[in-house]
Amino acid sequence: MEIRRVPAHLLNPAAYNPRKDLQPGDPEYEKLGRSIERFGYVEPIVWNERTGNVVGGHQRLKWMLAEGEREFDVSVVNLSPSEEKALNIALNKISGDWDEERLAALLQELAEDNTIDEALTGFDPDEIDDIIAGITEEEPQNFRDKLNNSPPSSLFDTFVVPPFSVLDTRQGYWAERKTMWLNYGIRSEVGREDNLVFNKNIKIGPRDNGTSVFDPVLCEICYRWFCPAGGLIFDPFAGGSVRGVLAKITGHRYTGIELRQEQVDANRENTNELGLDAEGLRWVCDDSLNMDKHIKDGTADMVFTCPPYFDLEKYSDDPRDISNMEYDDFSEVFGEIMTKAARKLKENRFFVVVLSDVRDKSGIYRDMTGALKATMASCGLRLYNDIILLNVVGSAAFRVRRAMRNRKVVRVHQNVMVFFKGDPKAIQEDFEELEELDEEEIAAMTGGEPDSGEE
Numbered sequence: 001m002e003i004r005r006v007p008a009h010l011l012n013p014a015a016y017n018p019r020k021d022l023q024p025g026d027p028e029y030e031k032l033g034r035s036i037e038r039f040g041y042v043e044p045i046v047w048n049e050r051t052g053n054v055v056g057g058h059q060r061l062k063w064m065l066a067e068g069e070r071e072f073d074v075s076v077v078n079l080s081p082s083e084e085k086a087l088n089i090a091l092n093k094i095s096g097d098w099d100e101e102r103l104a105a106l107l108q109e110l111a112e113d114n115t116i117d118e119a120l121t122g123f124d125p126d127e128i129d130d131i132i133a134g135i136t137e138e139e140p141q142n143f144r145d146k147l148n149n150s151p152p153s154s155l156f157d158t159f160v161v162p163p164f165s166v167l168d169t170r171q172g173y174w175a176e177r178k179t180m181w182l183n184y185g186i187r188s189e190v191g192r193e194d195n196l197v198f199n200k201n202i203k204i205g206p207r208d209n210g211t212s213v214f215d216p217v218l219c220e221i222c223y224r225w226f227c228p229a230g231g232l233i234f235d236p237f238a239g240g241s242v243r244g245v246l247a248k249i250t251g252h253r254y255t256g257i258e259l260r261q262e263q264v265d266a267n268r269e270n271t272n273e274l275g276l277d278a279e280g281l282r283w284v285c286d287d288s289l290n291m292d293k294h295i296k297d298g299t300a301d302m303v304f305t306c307p308p309y310f311d312l313e314k315y316s317d318d319p320r321d322i323s324n325m326e327y328d329d330f331s332e333v334f335g336e337i338m339t340k341a342a343r344k345l346k347e348n349r350f351f352v353v354v355l356s357d358v359r360d361k362s363g364i365y366r367d368m369t370g371a372l373k374a375t376m377a378s379c380g381l382r383l384y385n386d387i388i389l390l391n392v393v394g395s396a397a398f399r400v401r402r403a404m405r406n407r408k409v410v411r412v413h414q415n416v417m418v419f420f421k422g423d424p425k426a427i428q429e430d431f432e433e434l435e436e437l438d439e440e441e442i443a444a445m446t447g448g449e450p451d452s453g454e455e
Contacts, residue, residue: 002076014053018103019092022059033063047074048084055084056091104131111397129392157436160221168390181216185274186245214242223250226350231301236288236341241267253280255295261285287320288337300344306354335375342379348422348430356414369415376419385418
């Protein structure tokens, strides 16, 4: 590190600096001044010789200029503009308050630049995703007004989100509804180890401890679209509390099988915290291969699940956990579980699986979605809807350049595969026409006050 004495006129404050600019009279500004007066100028300003910009130390520079200083000891770096901005973020992350709009815009710019390793900013990928996602968040009605060829608002009122073959989680209306559900108090990440997360390119959504959480908006719309009112939902890979809690709140019954007792206990505890009674809501701790002990064939009104994406997320060290198996064993057991689950479904009902293809060690896709289609077809279920769940690009942009060295495009979507068992002509007979949600229904589901569980 080179320390050099540099005149003030060469030190250009970075116009993009995302930290809030402190002013005389601000408590933090005054504290900074007292510290410099007491201890002296002990931390050099960081200055990029290549651009002339101050990278770190803007507030110290401002205070000392006001005191009449005209030369400064600076720590000299020689960085490209993108490297400079990444270092600026990393240095600023440890103190002060962010100007959130500037920070989001700066991270978006770096993500689109594709030449900077995300780790250089000091933010982890999940933080970057959440900050960048905030750029696009708008009020739902405002968003609808700005859509090109925007669907009529009744699509939102009736279906929650427009029922098209691409579901875009990047949009403001989706982010707002997801926030409402999470603010309700769902704590699906509890009961799982820290940093138990999906591959960053295909995650459903993180919480503050880095643990993946199933998207409650996706859960809500699948129940509303593909399960009869009051129907029984069966989930052979239950995981956290989201899918069970959403079933209860939306007036359905739910049976989920989960291999780990600590997860079952956490789900039940979250249910109690929300003030929900346990009637019709059941988590069973067992191997899904043993589902015949817990649910009869032909009794489920919907199967809805999100199985492990092979080894992208390891859930436990239990040898029965298919996320720990070699791929051939995984495929065999996964196929057997899906086959048994198909038998639980009533006639003229939907089987919905959230899934993503994964690459093998050589980079070739294993085609899990194709294998699932074949398994379902052997059980008499055919693919009825093929939906793409489009995720926030966010930190995935940082990996594009490295991935493309091997010509791998970065995956930012998942598959929502909707199979149907029976005669599609019977759908209109067995499924009531969806009507607009009224204010009371919306308030009951997402108004922030947990359902008391009383009828």
